[in-house]
Amino acid sequence: MTTVSPAMPDAAGFFGQYGGQYVPEPLKPILDTLAQAFETYRNDPEFLREFNYYLKHFSGRETPVYLCSNLTKALGGAKIYLKREDLNHLGAHKVNNTIGQILLAKRMGKKKIIAETGAGQHGVATAATAALMGMECTIYMGAVDVERQKLNVFRMQMMGAKVVAAQSGQKTLKEAVDEALGAWVQDAEETFYLLGSAVGPHPYPAIVREFQSVVGREAKRQMREAEGRLPDYCVACVGGGSNAIGLFADFIDEPGVKLVGVEPSGRGLEYGQHAATLCLGEPGVMHGFRSYMLKDPQGEPAEVYSISAGLDYPSVGPEHAFLKDAGRAEYVHASDAEAMDAFFMLSRMEGIIPALESSHALAHAIRLAPTLGRESIILVNLSGRGDKDVAQVESMVTEGTVVPPAMLKR
Numbered sequence: 001m002t003t004v005s006p007a008m009p010d011a012a013g014f015f016g017q018y019g020g021q022y023v024p025e026p027l028k029p030i031l032d033t034l035a036q037a038f039e040t041y042r043n044d045p046e047f048l049r050e051f052n053y054y055l056k057h058f059s060g061r062e063t064p065v066y067l068c069s070n071l072t073k074a075l076g077g078a079k080i081y082l083k084r085e086d087l088n089h090l091g092a093h094k095v096n097n098t099i100g101q102i103l104l105a106k107r108m109g110k111k112k113i114i115a116e117t118g119a120g121q122h123g124v125a126t127a128a129t130a131a132l133m134g135m136e137c138t139i140y141m142g143a144v145d146v147e148r149q150k151l152n153v154f155r156m157q158m159m160g161a162k163v164v165a166a167q168s169g170q171k172t173l174k175e176a177v178d179e180a181l182g183a184w185v186q187d188a189e190e191t192f193y194l195l196g197s198a199v200g201p202h203p204y205p206a207i208v209r210e211f212q213s214v215v216g217r218e219a220k221r222q223m224r225e226a227e228g229r230l231p232d233y234c235v236a237c238v239g240g241g242s243n244a245i246g247l248f249a250d251f252i253d254e255p256g257v258k259l260v261g262v263e264p265s266g267r268g269l270e271y272g273q274h275a276a277t278l279c280l281g282e283p284g285v286m287h288g289f290r291s292y293m294l295k296d297p298q299g300e301p302a303e304v305y306s307i308s309a310g311l312d313y314p315s316v317g318p319e320h321a322f323l324k325d326a327g328r329a330e331y332v333h334a335s336d337a338e339a340m341d342a343f344f345m346l347s348r349m350e351g352i353i354p355a356l357e358s359s360h361a362l363a364h365a366i367r368l369a370p371t372l373g374r375e376s377i378i379l380v381n382l383s384g385r386g387d388k389d390v391a392q393v394e395s396m397v398t399e400g401t402v403v404p405p406a407m408l409k410r
């Protein structure tokens, strides 16, 4: 196995050949200032004290690990544990990162937070954390997404955020990113750009990994307490890759623990029907960094699709690209249908409704468990709760596009 250095990324922001800063000149000094501030505060005891305070008192950490006894028994193989990130305030892991970045923004003397959001989950976490910290907050969202995600827009507004609808191009996430970056360059003195996943130009992938790594640190200790040893597998879904790298980070140097990222294969492996970037993509540059990406015939970012809005991104965090090439982590895919089955199965058997994103990780664990002995342990990162997805699933069931498994019928 290739050794994976804990000192990564290197000074230029590369994980092997992935990462870096592929951005317009005016952005470079702004990113460098951010990288310096991050280096200053990441090990600062007072900063960490404050970070841990809000993780505990605002978000409710630590989150437990939970043994799915019913599911384990039904599958007849490895024990399945969940890391319960769904129990965080706002219902997902995203708040770990927004707390960390807004505290960093305050240390840097910034007054305003800007962020982009697609489905709205990152926008809501950002708006909530900005309200907590008394920061002015503007969320950029494609006009099409504003229409599709009215409730999330209202949530953000309730917590004091201004939501700007991006009107250019396709009016979705890409345009929201363009407008947010434009606003940042205009007012970098006062403004902090809060990025929501382990993607983007250096130093963002390193920052997001650092603030999410609390997930794996807790889980490692909790698994030792529960089982007296580490799990055989750590499994997480991969959109941009933040919940996965958060779980993996503290296990990378544990060669006995297999790391598995699960990407969405949507309706199938044909072009436009999935977002399985590491499984089916190739190296390339987009959104300011080099990683695996899905390309269209012109080499531009591909159209992507997944049943879960949080996973349909045509690139992926650069550290995952590195871990794949190094053979340290394995990346597999799960389809819409497999994720839906997992969604219903966990709800019915354990009384926990998982996010559709997390259901992809669970789907892989459900495939894997019966192939392993009863002494084996799989730890799944349950990145979020499914309440946000219930209306979508209900209308799919009503339309007949999704048929719930027979066990749901009494």
Ligand SMILES: *Cc1c(COP(=O)(O)O)cnc(C)c1O
Binding pocket: 092, 093, 094, 121, 196, 197, 198, 237, 238, 239, 240, 241, 242, 243, 244, 310, 311, 355, 357, 358, 383, 384, 385
């Ligand atoms: C946003 C989101 C994801 C995908 O983002 P990552 O950066 O890949 O973790 C996964 N699960 C949930 C619940 C989310 O809200």
